[in-house]
Amino acid sequence: MGLLFGIVASGTVTNLFPTVVATLGYSDVISLLLTVPPYILAVGTSFCNAWHADKTGERYFHITLPLYFSVAAFIIAATTTTIGPRYFAMMLMPAGIYTGYGVALGWISNTLPQPPAKRAAALAAINAVSNCCSIYASYMYPESAGPRFIVAMSVNCLMSFLAICMATLLRFILVGLNKKLDRGESVEGAVAVGEGVPGEASRRGFRFVL
Incomplete structure (x- = not known):
């Protein structure tokens, strides 16, 4: 839950992304056009990251590495008013936040215990709690806080770092379960499909994906 909450909470910047981009000082039309390239980049990196994660069977680094870019982006945005570095940071924000989101959601789903009904209920609860951050997000971007939005960028940076920490904790837990x-x-949840004997998962070579 902490992993997805951190990602979604840091992603609240996209709710008011036009407001953030507008602080570059361009006209309304140009500002709106400047919001397009970051999302095009995010779509491309999300597809490539998900494909590579599936091909290699690795999850942790495919989630955390993009988040490090989002941490850097929030730091740059909060510490400079120069147009070039600020737009570079804005280019990294959606990609850094959402590139690993799909992989994280799949990773969590794969690690939740059986039966399917329990997994579905847990995922619903996780999604509900994760999206609660949208309640406070809109209050972090008043015009008076521009152009750096120090409080908002600091909170988003901390949330990205929280997601990294939670992913690291989850990986340590899964390593222990695999041992x-x-x-x-x-191990609860490590049951082969169609089988009711926990030890069967071990004999068939089941391991939690890391």
């Missing part, structure tokens, strides 16, 4: 499976011990 238990290596020893032939039963």
Whole structure:
């Protein structure tokens, strides 16, 4: 839950992205046009990242590496008023936040215990809590806070870092569970499809994806 909350909370900047881009000082039309390239980049990186994560079977670095770029983007946006670096930071924000989001959602779904009804309820709760951040997000971008929006950028940076920490914690937990499976011990959730014996997952070579 902490992982997705961190990603979604840092992504609240996209709710008011035109307001952030407008601080570059261009006209309304130009400002709106400048919001397009960051999302085009985010779409491309999201597809490529998800494809590579699926091909390699790796999840952790495909989630955390993009978040490091978002951390850097928020720091740059909060510390400079120069147009070039600020727009560079804005280019990185959507891509850094959402590139690993789909991978994170799939990773969490794969690690939730059986049965399917329990997984579905847990995912619904996680999504509901994660999106609560939209309640306060709109209050962090008053015109008086521009152009750097120090408070908003600082909060978003911290949320991205929180997501990295939660992903790291989840990986450590899954490494421990995989070691238990290596020893032939039963692990909740590690049950082969169609089987009701926990140890069967270990004998069939099931391991949690890292």
